[in-house]
Amino acid sequence: MAVDKHQVMAASTMVEPDVGEDQTHISAFLAGDEAAFNQLVLKYRKPVYAVAYRFTQNHEEADDLAQETFLRAYQSLVHFRGDSSLKTWLLRIVSNLSLNHLKSGRISKDSGGEPEEHALAADPTGLNQILEDEERLALRKAIAKLPPKQKETLMLKTFQDLTCEQVAEIMQCSIGTVKANLFNAVQKLKNMLGEARHG
Amino acid sequence: MDKHQFEAWLENPTETDGDPELLAIMNQLEDLDHPDPGVAYWNHFQARLQQKIETRGLKPTRRHWRSWLTWGGFSLVTAALVFLVWMPRSSADPLTQLDTEALQFLESIYGQPELSQAPATDLEDYESWLELLEPDPSQDLYNLDSEETQLLLDAYQEG
Numbered sequence: 001m002a003v004d005k006h007q008v009m010a011a012s013t014m015v016e017p018d019v020g021e022d023q024t025h026i027s028a029f030l031a032g033d034e035a036a037f038n039q040l041v042l043k044y045r046k047p048v049y050a051v052a053y054r055f056t057q058n059h060e061e062a063d064d065l066a067q068e069t070f071l072r073a074y075q076s077l078v079h080f081r082g083d084s085s086l087k088t089w090l091l092r093i094v095s096n097l098s099l100n101h102l103k104s105g106r107i108s109k110d111s112g113g114e115p116e117e118h119a120l121a122a123d124p125t126g127l128n129q130i131l132e133d134e135e136r137l138a139l140r141k142a143i144a145k146l147p148p149k150q151k152e153t154l155m156l157k158t159f160q161d162l163t164c165e166q167v168a169e170i171m172q173c174s175i176g177t178v179k180a181n182l183f184n185a186v187q188k189l190k191n192m193l194g195e196a197r198h199g
Numbered sequence: 200m201d202k203h204q205f206e207a208w209l210e211n212p213t214e215t216d217g218d219p220e221l222l223a224i225m226n227q228l229e230d231l232d233h234p235d236p237g238v239a240y241w242n243h244f245q246a247r248l249q250q251k252i253e254t255r256g257l258k259p260t261r262r263h264w265r266s267w268l269t270w271g272g273f274s275l276v277t278a279a280l281v282f283l284v285w286m287p288r289s290s291a292d293p294l295t296q297l298d299t300e301a302l303q304f305l306e307s308i309y310g311q312p313e314l315s316q317a318p319a320t321d322l323e324d325y326e327s328w329l330e331l332l333e334p335d336p337s338q339d340l341y342n343l344d345s346e347e348t349q350l351l352l353d354a355y356q357e358g
Contacts, residue, residue: 034258038245045244053233062233063244070248074257139227158228164209183205186221193224 022086030078037077041070044087047159048094054155055098057140065101069094084169092170095156099148135193142192150185153178 022043028036048069053062072093080089143151149171156167157178168175205221252258297305343351
């Protein structure tokens with residue numbers, strides 16, 4: 001089962017993101033075409049929200065961070081040099097914002113609606129909520145206790161199809177650092193989950 | 200599973216065996232889902248983003264010529280005018296800026312009493328100053344013949 005998933009992941013990393021299309025939208029936006037920016041938001045809003053949610057585990061805060069990410073992108077797109085893909089650039093912004101948000105301990109006030117409303121939209125029967133077993137909850141709690149850099153590495157690496165190279169690009173560190181962070185994070189999680197089981 | 204085995208597993212997850220517990224954690228992490236907030240949310244997301252862009256004044260606006268009629272524009276134009284009008288005059292005729300005290304100082308150096316008596320406004324250009332400061336070749340000392348020159352020289356040497 002895991003093999004199939006990794007094969008899918010490996011295959012998906014072979015497909016380059018549509019950099020040309022992004023560049024066209026960026027150029028159009030910089031030339032004054034507002035609709036081009038909307039196209040970029042449509043394309044990347046879900047992964048941006050997903051990363052924010054991974055960090056915060058909270059819909060309202062993830063929504064707030066995703067909005068802020070696109071506002072920053074709107075302001076800074078003129079400085080985007082295209083050294084990395086736009087997706088990587090956006091994930092770097094949302095990941096930095098999420099980490100800063102967690103460090104500050106600030107509670108979001110501007111939400112996209114009631115969280116219960118969205119939870120129901122995603123899971124009308126509430127079944128997923130019930131089925132989330134203790135092990136999963138324990139894992140979420142353990143992740144929350146990790147040091148910020150390890151947590152960031154883990155959240156990004158296990159998100160969608162990001163490779164170690166892409167994570168290193170987002171975090172602006174070496175691939176070796178990414179791998180070391182991952183190893184340390186997973187070891188800590190293993191220990192914490194072991195303690196939770198036996199304690 | 201040590202660090203190197205883990206790194207090898209990261210490189211080739213399908214070809215390397217490792218600690219099943221660690222790999223299970225990695226798989227669990229990959230399975231951690233986020234809720235899909237739904238179509239209505241995403242439509243609202245886009246609308247709110249647009250609203251924030253407008254509220255924060257992020258939209259670039261074309262600058263109408265009237266927008267230059269501000270204090271900033273006024274200051275810029277004033278500064279440019281002051282520079283154009285005042286700077287060339289002051290640099291072309293700096294001696295007209297001298298006051299009486301400065302003229303007396305010049306007088307003490309050059310020993311020309313006419314200097315302090317001459318109002319600065321009458322000194323139109325640099326040449327008129329030079330006439331006062333430098334001896335005029337047409338004056339008597341320059342027209343002495345050899346005998347007169349010798350007489351002056353003798354008188355000077357005697358005391």
